[in-house]
Structures are given as C-alpha cells and as structure tokens.
Amino acid sequence: MRQAIPSQALFALALTLFAPALCTPAIHPQFSGQSNSAPPQLPAAQSQSHQVSSSDAEADLRAGIDLTRAGRFAEAIPHFLSADGRVSDESTLRFDLAICYLGTSQFSEAIRTLSTLKSSGYDNENLESLLAQASIGAGNFDEAMEALKRAASFAPKSEKLYVFVADACADHQEYEFGLRVIDLGLEKLPNSARLHYQRGYFLVLLDHWDPGQVELDRAASLAPHTEIAFLSLAQKFKFAGNLPEAIRVSRQAVQEGRANYLTLAILGDALIAQGAAPGQPEFAEAKAALMKAVEQRPQFAGAQLSLGSLLLTENQLDSAIQHLETARNLAPDNVAVYPRLAAAYRKAGNKPAAAAALAVLADLNAQLANKIRTAPGDRKPIMGGGDPVPSSHP
Numbered sequence: 001m002r003q004a005i006p007s008q009a010l011f012a013l014a015l016t017l018f019a020p021a022l023c024t025p026a027i028h029p030q031f032s033g034q035s036n037s038a039p040p041q042l043p044a045a046q047s048q049s050h051q052v053s054s055s056d057a058e059a060d061l062r063a064g065i066d067l068t069r070a071g072r073f074a075e076a077i078p079h080f081l082s083a084d085g086r087v088s089d090e091s092t093l094r095f096d097l098a099i100c101y102l103g104t105s106q107f108s109e110a111i112r113t114l115s116t117l118k119s120s121g122y123d124n125e126n127l128e129s130l131l132a133q134a135s136i137g138a139g140n141f142d143e144a145m146e147a148l149k150r151a152a153s154f155a156p157k158s159e160k161l162y163v164f165v166a167d168a169c170a171d172h173q174e175y176e177f178g179l180r181v182i183d184l185g186l187e188k189l190p191n192s193a194r195l196h197y198q199r200g201y202f203l204v205l206l207d208h209w210d211p212g213q214v215e216l217d218r219a220a221s222l223a224p225h226t227e228i229a230f231l232s233l234a235q236k237f238k239f240a241g242n243l244p245e246a247i248r249v250s251r252q253a254v255q256e257g258r259a260n261y262l263t264l265a266i267l268g269d270a271l272i273a274q275g276a277a278p279g280q281p282e283f284a285e286a287k288a289a290l291m292k293a294v295e296q297r298p299q300f301a302g303a304q305l306s307l308g309s310l311l312l313t314e315n316q317l318d319s320a321i322q323h324l325e326t327a328r329n330l331a332p333d334n335v336a337v338y339p340r341l342a343a344a345y346r347k348a349g350n351k352p353a354a355a356a357a358l359a360v361l362a363d364l365n366a367q368l369a370n371k372i373r374t375a376p377g378d379r380k381p382i383m384g385g386g387d388p389v390p391s392s393h394p
Contacts, residue, residue, distance in 0.1 A: 057086035061093055068096050071299065073103035091122050098130055107137035125154035129161055133168040141177055148181060156188045159195065166198050175202045193223035197232045204239050212239075227253070227260045234266045246270040254289075264293035265303045268310070278314050286310065294323070301330035301337075309340050317348045335364050 064079035080097040087093055094117045101110035114131045128151035135144035148165050155161055162185030169178030182199045189195060200215030219232040230253035237246035250267035253259040259267070268290035276282035287310055293303040308323030324341045331337065338361035345354035 057083040058088075061087050061089075064093070064100075065096060068100060068103075071103070073100040076100045077104070091117060091120070095122075095127065095130075098134070102130060102134050102137070105137060107134045110134035111138060111140075123150075125151040125158060125161055128154065129164055132165045136165070136168040136172055136174060136177070141174070144177070145180065148184065152184065152188070159185070159189055159192055161185070162189075163194055163198065166195075166202075170202075175205050178202045179206075191222055193219045193226070193228045193232075196222060197228055197235075200232065201235065204235075209239070225256065225258065227258045227263070230256075230258050231260060231263050231266075234263050238266050238270060243270045243274045247274070250289075261293040261296040261300055261303060264289040264296070265300070265306060268293065268303075269306050272306070272310060283310075298326075299330055301327045301334065304330065305334070305337055305340070308344070312340060312344050312347070315347070317344055320344045321348065333364060335361060335368070338364070 060079040060083035064076040064083065067073070067076035067079065077097065077100045080093055080100065083093055084090070084097075094113050098110045098113040098117070101107070101113060111131065111134045114127055114134065117127065118131075128147045132144045132147035132151060135141070135147060144165075148161075151161055151165075152158075162181055166178050166181045166185075169175065169181060179199065179202050182195050182202065185195045186192065186199070196215050197219035200212045200219060203209075203212030203215060206212075213236055216232040216236040220229040223229050230249055233249045234246050234253070237243075237249060246266055247270045250259065250263050250270065253263045254267070268286040271282045271286035271289075274282070276286050287307075290303055290307040290310060293300065294307055297303065304323045305327035308320045308327060311317075311320035311323065314320075321341070321344045324337060324344055327334070328337045328341060338357045342354040342357040342361070345351075345357060
C-alpha cells in the first residue's frame, strides 16, 4: 500500500485565481509547508557526528522550502540537492525539488524526480497532479492524461486538481488538450462554475465563439455575484470587443468587492483600449486597476505587461522598463512584450538593449511561423501576440 506524501511543499507555479499563488508557469500554494515527520532516533555513538551533518542538511532543506514558498525556485534547487540523502524526510525534499524543477521549466528533471519518489512507495493526488503538469510541459500528453486519471482516482471531486492541470495546458497553449482535462473534471463536477469558465475560455481561444460564450454565461449563472461570475462576463465582453460592457461589469465587480486580479486587468486594458489618455480620470482608473492587479498577483505576466505599457505612455521609463522586464521574465515567449520593451529602451537612450529586444522578437516570429507551417492541421497554434493566457482560478 502506497503512503501519502506529507503536505510540506508550496507549489506556486501558475498564475492562480482561486487560491494564493506563485505560482505561475500557472505557481500554486497547493501544498502546505509544515512537516509532521519526526527524525529517527540514532544510536548514542553515532549521534554527535551525525548531528553536525544533519543540522547542515536540515538547514538546507528549510532554506529550500522557504525559497520555494517565495517562488524563487532556481535558488531553492541547490539547497535541496545539497541536503539530498542527508535529511530524515527525503520524500518532502524530493517533492519540493520536483516543484522547483517544474517552476523552472526543467520538465524532464521534474518527471524523473517524481518517478523516483513514486517508486519508493509514495503517491497521492498531489504527486500525480505535478506529474501531469510536468508531462504537459514535456509534450507527453498520453502520460499527462494517465497521471491526471490517477490523481482523479485519489480525489475525483477535487476542483483544483483539474484547474491546475488545465492551467498547465494554458501556459503551453495546448487548448485542445486543456478541453479534455476540463471535460474529465466536469464529469465529476458538472456544476463547477470555475471549470465551465475555463472551458469557455479555451473554446474561445480555439475560435469556437458560440459554445464558448454559452460556457462563460453558464459559469456566471452557476455562481452569480461571485468573482468567477464577474470574470466570466468581463471576459465574454472583452472577447466580443464590447469594451463599454467589459468596463461596466468590471467596475461592478470592484464596487461589490469581487474583483480579482484578472478582472482588474480587464478593466485597465479596456479603459486604455477605449482611448483613456494621461491626465484623464479613466487613465488614472486604469492605472490604479493595473497596479492593484500586479500587487495581488505579481507573477501575472499580462498585468505586468499592461502596466509597463501604460507607464511608457506617461514616460515613466524606469518603472515601465522594470514591469516590462518582469513580463519578459515571466513570459519570455510572448511576442507582445518585445516591441514595447524596445520602445522603452529606445526612449531611455539604450539603443543596444532596444536592438536586442527586437532581435528576440524577430527570432520568436520566425519560430512561430515555422511552428504554424509544420504543425498538423488540428494542432496549429493561434497567431497573435496577445497577453499570456491567465490561470482559471482566483
């Protein structure tokens, strides 16, 4: 019989909407950060020499966990590797290490680490969820679906399970596979507003506008006057190009205290798209909404990009570059970042940095053109340089 992994890791990879996040590529606070494991008792003759080594290793483990909580995955990895094999709770260490590999897009390493952990006798829905997400990142969709089904066998009615795996699909623009994930969840949770919202979002991104609108409306009707309801309607109007209605719904969400970071970002973007300019009240409203969105979810690349672009129009170049660079770090493949970053550097007099940004843009456009040219008909990526797809849950 397999043992359950202690819930001792903070996963924050995705840009979450229903729970505090990192995450991102998303990071999710899917796991807590406390260990219930007691260290083994050692023979007296070994205890003193072991204490020094164990103390250093446990300090590395704790440092790694703290860095993981803060979303600083690359910095956490060396601490976990240093402590590996020298701590009492190896399962926690390897689970956290897998999270960090996933958070730094080292998908093969994440899969290897999780597989090793499974082979040692540990398994639960959290491990299988991470394995599904890592498999999506690696492009192993059959393996991802099998891992998701195993996770669902542990917790068939865990809404977050399906949402987190769907977020991984969104991060990698695998919307068709994302629909399969959501449909599996809806078999168990047919009245989940969150899952219907995500399904509608994926359908619209796949150019299935009519069924997508039905799903967004259904999400709103299943949970009226909630964050997900306002978000669903705001997204629907934004997709339809109905900026006045997107603004109206988003403002109502703010007034009722139901505006999450995505709704705030929609409000800011819609006000700017409608023509708000520096010095106007609507521009100040847009700026306040985007600043609050960034404050609520610093790792949402879309809000960082929008805020950086807004600050660029105000000629606040240092702040604009800071937010645009953050957007680039969070979503390096988003072509929309680079023209604005180049413009900001050009205005700041940094011509080499501007040229470098445009060079990256040219390379990304070439890669996208090649991907479209060589992809099978039903797997062609969506063109365009819009904001990164947000997570489906607040």
